[in-house]
Amino acid sequence: MLQLDSVTTGYGRVSVVFDVCLEVPDGQLVAVLGNNGAGKTTLLRAVMGLLPVRSGSIVFDGTDITKMTTNKRVRNGISYVPQGQQSFGQLTARENLLLVAARHGTAGARRMAEALDLFPALRELLGRRAGLLSGGQRQQLAIARALITGPRLMVLDEPTEGIQPNVVAEIQAAISAMMSDSGISVLMVEQHVGYALKTASAFTVLASGRVVSTGTGGADAVVQAREAMAL
């Protein structure tokens, strides 16, 4: 579904991510792990076309998207939920969702209903301004909004950062449900190794912008990933 081949990217003339190779197979979740400042967000921004790729290539569903604009990537089926639960704080939760749904006609309305099925708690909060929602509720709103574009690949940056454990479990369940119900593939950045590897089929650990460990999911993976992050 997504293939990164030796991707180097960064800010201005300074590279902060070097030679990253990574693959997200169709229908699978791949986790990118690493400590603060490792380059995880930078890598996702390059996947979305928000930062230029200095060398290497990105292929999505057989198409080279390395130089494609962000809008076109979204139209092709990649949806991005940035770090930090961003929404339009002055608008209600409903208005935040409708902003996206309106651009997608009847499919948008249908997918908005499906997204709310995935996050039933949001239904009760539709009239509330997004700025007044809790962090966990805002994260659910951000994922719901991203789903309305009808993605085949979801790119999630630390969806559980700063969120209490019971809401983390809800978000995890919703991610699993969107994968099983809609066949969506996921590229997810996480710092909670145990949580990330519950649903991941593979993981990549970044340190100082480089891949320092890779592996498949499962119980051994947690030990392997934690050791790589402790180096």
Ligand SMILES: Nc1ncnc2c1ncn2[C@@H]1O[C@H](COP(=O)(O)OP(=O)(O)OP(=O)(O)O)[C@@H](O)[C@H]1O
């Ligand atoms: N806009 C920017 N301009 C220049 N350097 C930046 C910019 N944003 C991030 N960096 C640098 O790039 C490196 C990687 O940052 P990045 O945000 O990708 O890390 P991260 O792994 O997502 O960290 P965190 O877990 O804290 O979110 C850091 O050294 C950071 O200081």
Ligand SMILES: [Mg+2]
């Ligand atoms: Mg980050």
